[in-house]
Amino acid sequence: MWDYIFSTLLWLCVCTVILLGVYVHQTYKYWKKRGVEFDQPYFPLGNLNFLMRKSFWDYCMHLKERFPRDYVGIYLGLKPALVVQTPELARVVLTKDFEYFNNRYLYSNQSDPLGALNLFTVNNPIWRDVRHELSPMFTGHRLKLVTELMNQNSKELAKKIQRDFVEKKKNVNLKELFSMYTSDTVAYTVFGIRVSILNDQPSPLWFITSNMVHFTFWRGLEFTLVFLMPALAAFLRLKFFSEAATDFIKKMFWSVVDERKDVRNPNDKDLVNHLLQLKENLKLPVHDHSDPEMADKLMLAQAAVFILGSVETSSTTLSYLMHELAHHPEEQETLYEEIRQTLAKTGGDVLQYQELMEMKYLSACIYETLRKYPPVSYLDRKCDRTFTLNDDLTIEAGTPVFLNLLAIHYNENIYPEPKRWNPERFRNVADGDNLNYTFLPFGEGPRFCIGKRYGMMQVRAALAKIVEKFRIEPGEPYEVPTDPYSVMLSPKGGGTVKFVPR
Ligand code: HEM
DSSP, rough: OOOOOOOHHHHHHHHHHHHHHHHHHHHHHHHHHTOBBBBBTTTTTTTTTTTTTTTTHHHHHHHHHHOOOOEEEEEEETTEEEEEEEEHHHIIIIIGGGGGBBOOSSSSOSSSSSHHHHHOOOTTTTHHHHHHHGGGGOOOHHHHHHHHHHHHHHHHHHOOOOOOISSSSOOOOOOHHHHHHHHHIHHHHIOOOOOTTTOOOHHHHHHHHHHOOOOOHHHHHHHHHHHHHHHHHHHOOOOOOOOOHHHHHHHHHOOOOOHOOOOOOTOOOHHHHHHHHHHHHOOOOSSSSSSSTHHHHHHHHHHHHHHHHHHHHHHHHHHHHHHHHHHHHHHHHHHHHHHHHHHHOSSSSOHHHHHHHHHHHHHHHHHHHHSSSOOOOOOEEEEOSSSEEEESSOOTTEEEEEEHHHHHHHHTTTHHHHHHOOOGGTTOOOTTTOOTTTTTTOOOOOOSSOOOOOOOOHHHHHHHHHHHHHHEESSSOOOOOOTTSSSSSOOOOOEEEEEEEO
């Protein structure tokens, strides 16, 4: 009897293993059958077996170097995904045929409302309405108001550098320093609250933002799966924003709203009133029956994504800017001269919106940094309806389509000597020009980064203040590894330089 049970179980196991083997073998033939060159996958992670050892940024660089062609097939676990690598295909996917590619692949699950309903993750039809309502929050007029707040914080930033890194000679962790600056700024611009972690004052927001930018092994894994293996993330109920962050954002938002009611403060500089307005204006399934809190969740989700969007990407950009300027003293002096002359012309102690916008070399240094170190190394889209890419390839509905930015930003034919940091490449580039889809750090098409001008201004204000006050010298070797736990680019260990007062 036991022999019979044992041999039946054994056969069942053997059959399961054989069937699984056949299934995996067939699945991993997907790209070969379609004649698309592909990166060799290994069960069960497909091409993601580097995770937590190498960053996705490094993997994009590997694809660019190993497969110098228009597109390449990869496997996210068992899911075939297409990676496109040219400006021409970028134009097709991001803009020309956007109607086929208007959603992202990353996971959004209703158990994590702030993660599921924010502009970055939310799918159509909600995305279109939310984007329409949010766009007026980022006009030139509003940006001018916000620049004043950024300038106040950039002064605080310079004071902190003087206090901690010049006088007390502490070690500089660039990523942390700039996350403090962007955190203080977003507290002011989104919630209207004046906090100063830069000034060592307790900041309610720093509690959330410091966790957002510090990727431990587990947080890194969670976030990576949300982006790259969304089905598994949904099964494991992983979250885009942690529970603690979600509770905190809710509490903070409603306490600010309550305070406003008391003092009848019609503050228009921050986004609180605009977000409340958004709730009123959305003509969505939100006011409907199923979830009475849907409108609130949608509104808070936007506050949450603005926090993440402002803190993470701008602090990375500023960190790499410091690193490159430290290793390029000549370029640093050119930038210093531009800042000094502009300040002398205006006679003030900070540069206002218009001057910051007009400083060509300042912008060129930022653009070149965003070319060499785009914080988001790939743009994520999902093919919603079967799409004929060319005579050879039809993309099936449901296929993730990623645009590898590094394949374009490091293409020798577009940017000779691509590993060289050279702001001259961008000396006369107009603000917002994608240079024929060869410069895409903010994405492009209807789903491009909504905070692009805000992010640029935040970086401009801090950069101008720091270079005016300090000489930046190298604090570590030129080659800095990327943080393997972070989906977005981040220097391992945060990056460091030395600040010397001018
Ligand atoms: C240096 C700064 C920044 C960089 C490099 C950056 C980069 C990006 C990129 C590459 C995308 C994807 C675009 C696409 O798929 O075509 C994106 C989307 C987005 N970014 Fe940014 N970003 C920055 C700053 C900001 C800021 C300051 C905010 C918020 C105020 C923000 C909020 C968003 C949002 C909400 C989306 C989703 C847009 C949508 O799907 O409609 N970003 N960003």
